Amino acid sequence: MSEPSRVEVPLLNMQVAEQSRRAPAPMVAKAPAGIRRFLHTQTSGAVADRAFGGLMLTCALSILAIVVLIVVMLLDQSKLSLHAFGLKFFFRTAWDPVSGDFGALPFIYGTLVTSFLALCIAVPLALCVAIFIMEISPAFLRTPIAFLTELLAAIPSVVYGLWAIFVLVPMMRDHLGPFLAKYFGWTGLFGGSNFGEGFLTAGIILSIMILPVISSITREVMGAVPISQKEAALALGATRWEMIRMSVLRNSRIGIVGAVILGLGRALGETMAVTMVIGNNPQISHSLFAPGHTLASVIANEFTEATGDLYLSALIEIGLALFLVTIVVNSIARLLVWAVTRGKPVAAH
Amino acid sequence: MTQIRPSRSNASIRQATNHIVTAISILSTIVVLVPLIAILFYLIYKGASSLNLAFFTHTPKPVGESGGGMANSIVGSSLVLLVASLMGIPIGIAGGVYLSEYGSGTWMGAIIRFTADVLNGVPSIVMGIAGYALIVVHQHHFSALAGGVTLSIMMIPTVTRTTEEMLRTVPNSLREAAYGLGVPRWRTVLSISLRSAAPGIITGCMLAFARVAGETAPLLFTAFGSNFWPHSLNEPIAALPLQIFVYALSPYDEWHRLAWAGSLVLITLIMLSVGLVRYVTSRGQLKGGM
Amino acid sequence: MGVGIEVVDLNAWYGVTHTLKDITLNIPPNSATALIGPSGCGKSTFVRCLNRMHETNPAARATGTVKVGDRDIYRDASPVEIRRRIGMVFQRPNPFPTMSIYDNVASGLKLNGFRNRKVLDEVVERSLKQSALWEEVKDDLKKKSGASLSGGQQQRLCIARALAVDPEVLLMDEPASALDPVSTSKIEDLIFNLKNEYTIVIVTHNMQQAARVAENTGFFLMGQLVEFTSTNVIFTKPKDKRTEDYITGRFG
Known part of the structure; x- marks a missing residue:
């Protein structure tokens, strides 16, 4: 805007000129007289506001109350077992409802083994799928494939279990199991008799179930990598894979770890499908063909049949342990994902 | 003086790696989609053949009696x-x-x-x-x-x-x-x-x-x-x-x-x-x- | 008809920043008053203090006296009651995207519980005519969303929405800064025509705009009201050296 140092003449002239070409004011009816009177007599709504805000707060607080109540209830109901066995509960292998001798180690072992197997299978696949969808796939395939992998997440656990019983278990028994025993029997992981149900089958079905979680969060994290980073790598003459490795994976690795841990959280607590194919036997076996039990599956299987207060209390203590472990695992995962997708830029190395 | 020009073999290795990784990721996507399609296929194949009117109108029959629904x-x-x-x-x-x-x-x-x-x-x-x-x-x-x-x-x-x-x-x-x-x-x-x-x-x-x-x-x-x-x-x-x-x-x-x-x-x-x-x-x- | 505004010793803080310092002025009724000054000088904060909109930000607070008509708005009434008497138009057009054009205009009445359909029809037509939008939208009043209009039309829709509650004062916070020149000139025409019926306070960073529409102009600088007088005087014989420097483009 350039204006001369003496302003009076140009500005005033402009104002006059503007006014002379103005459209005449439209002829409009007078405002209905009732409007101001109506509005001025309306209440300020302060009472309603306070009531509404209070209601919202109450509902939000109910979430807090529920969690506190769950913890208190679980603690209270597992008192018997806590007193009887103390912390040693988690290192004992006995599980004998008849004599009232309980220990959670077989279930912890089963949960760890199946979750670990699931991660071993799901993580590489999920990463590849995420890379394919985000960086390699032609645009027209991107949405359908993303949708299909999300669809995997919408299938109920019990349906996975049903499918596993009638498709995966026979396949395991007749084809995959013998194959593994023949070529990888030397590892000692595939010994003993193979009935199709056991740790490995549970691990496989778990891997299918946690894959969409890991894949979709990995995609989200990869999507947060700035395009300039990718272009920088390409401009240096990197091949597509080198670009993915240097820019995309390097920048999103913390978020990917978060996605994997979130998948772990899901695997630890997954119940129905595992219960249906793991064989339900509280034993610690180094063979992946052996039937086992997880923390979640033993509860699902024995809770309604638990006779005796100590038995029930031991099962609830297992539930409490599962609750606390998943809280820790999920909190770590959320923190990591959050750090990448909305937090400050991750420190470069 | 060392030679800084990338050798031809190095470039072809890089290209090959690129192709292998692309192939692996395509293969993985297919592997992931197989169980999904298998599950959907079994559901429709086994489920549809068992669906009938009784399924939607009847309560479960005791063991041994056929028929009944959910x-x-x-x-x-x-x-x-x-x-x-x-x-x-x-x-x-x-x-x-x-x-x-x-x-x-x-x-x-x-x-x-x-x-x-x-x-x-x-x-x-x-x-x-x-x-x-x-x-x-x-x-x-x-x-x-x-x-x-x-x-x-x-x-x-x-x-x-x-x-x-x-x-x-x-x-x-x-x-x-x-x-x-x-x-x-x-x-x-x-x-x-x-x-x-x-x-x-x-x-x-x-x-x-x-x-x-x-x-x-x-x-x-x-x-x-x-x-x-x-x-x-x-x-x-x-x-x-x-x-x-x-x-x-x-x-x-x-x-x-x-x-x-x-x-x-x-x-x-x-x-x-x-x-x-x-x-x-x-x-x-x-x-x-x- | 509009009412006058009397401001005495108005101070405002945003967090620890003192954004308005001892503002005292009288805005006459049924006229347009422009507030100019460089960005961050407090002019926007000032209009927001006139209808207690500053209170929507928890970090902001204000002291002093603001009388609209015969009401002391900080002591005699709640913010909600005040805002029903004082309309406000914002820098960026903000029609309600989920509402039709009709509902947008009627929203001030409907959301406050007014239900008489016949009066509503009348008010919507009148307000849209006042804001010179009636001819452009009268055929799809209830069919189209307020967000489907062009930027300039949206802003006139927002003016119609503010006018529909028949306010005593109309506050405009840089109403044309996000618009193209043609839309801007339409908005200016509007202000010029409306000022006989309402008391209009318009914040602008555009000095020609102030000169074109306002009887009185105030110049804000660093939270202070440097000069407040008739527009002709401020643009021709400013008393304060800082005002003259700003108007002649030596800074800001």
């Missing part, structure tokens, strides 16, 4: 889910309104948000125990109500967090516009914020609904299951996922077929409810509106 489970599931939605959705939305419109930036809001995330990650079997300990123990019997309340507790955190996220996408200028007109805050929240975010919130509610619709573990020790028509919400009640679980583990072919048919119906219901609401919310919008 009508009581369908009705039971609907009742349990109705209870869950009636409780979970309003409380969840109100919680989200608090987090976005009242408690954002406060320590109270941060605590509640964290708790909601914690609750969201609680394994469903633990929610089953919680439902048992909170309700069944005090009522001294299993009931549809206990099942519904347990599922509603699972819906609340999901609904709360989506509602909060969706309300945050509503531009502040719209709230200011309403305040500028002298509209009280509660009215602004209801008619402007929630109204603008409605499509996203409804989708979030549907996803929460779809998630709990297929849940089995929380119902094991709450709704418990039943072979008869439901008479009241205060007695054990059948539910589709529970019945599928029982039938799948049974040794009878007849029941296996019913389990497949039940799974097909369950998944269809879940997909339909999600699809239907998406369709409804995408229509009825004004031209140029959000």
